[in-house]
Amino acid sequence: QSTVSSWPFLVQLTLAMLVADLFQYAAHRSFHANRFLWRFHAVHHSIRAVDWLAGSRLHLVDIFLTRAFSYLPLYVLGFSMPVFYAYVAIVALQAVAAHANIRIPFGPLKYLLVTPQYHHWHHSDDPDFYDKNFAIHFPLIDRLFGTYHLPGDEWPESMGLGEEQFPKGYLRQLVYPFRNDPKTADVVDPSGR
Numbered sequence: 001q002s003t004v005s006s007w008p009f010l011v012q013l014t015l016a017m018l019v020a021d022l023f024q025y026a027a028h029r030s031f032h033a034n035r036f037l038w039r040f041h042a043v044h045h046s047i048r049a050v051d052w053l054a055g056s057r058l059h060l061v062d063i064f065l066t067r068a069f070s071y072l073p074l075y076v077l078g079f080s081m082p083v084f085y086a087y088v089a090i091v092a093l094q095a096v097a098a099h100a101n102i103r104i105p106f107g108p109l110k111y112l113l114v115t116p117q118y119h120h121w122h123h124s125d126d127p128d129f130y131d132k133n134f135a136i137h138f139p140l141i142d143r144l145f146g147t148y149h150l151p152g153d154e155w156p157e158s159m160g161l162g163e164e165q166f167p168k169g170y171l172r173q174l175v176y177p178f179r180n181d182p183k184t185a186d187v188v189d190p191s192g193r
Helices: 009-033 035-045 059-078 080-099 105-113 116-122 140-147 170-178
Strands: none
Touching: 009 035, 009 059, 009 080, 009 105, 009 116, 035 059, 035 170, 116 170
């Protein structure tokens, strides 16, 4: 552990972003692939208009599991606390930026870093793109695992869970994953699992 924390700050930070993104990718993909986990993550995907606040619209279980899965490796590997704090700030800003409705050209950066256009495809309600673009920082991770999608300068036409009904309001969405109400029990995860 002390070896990693002795490396230069920027080296640690870059590596921390990569490690956390790999673990977060696995967690995020699991939330899509597992029907029970999907019920928590569906709260995030239920929005039909993705904007900068969408990155904060998450079920508490989703937040806890995803953050634990991406932060614990940073602790175990021994990244310094300043790097950890910097990463927490970066991931918070990235969540806002990736969901923002800013349609500015990022040029070649859009192939290196997750941009709003890139992440908006993850929220598309088109079944062809349900399981795409899970990375939070680096699209390279999606390329490695075959989940990359970025069609030129196009943006998705619509987002959300398609025609499925989803409970409205914080408390209803908080209890939604635990209910067996036939009216809401079958909000199907995008993968159809």
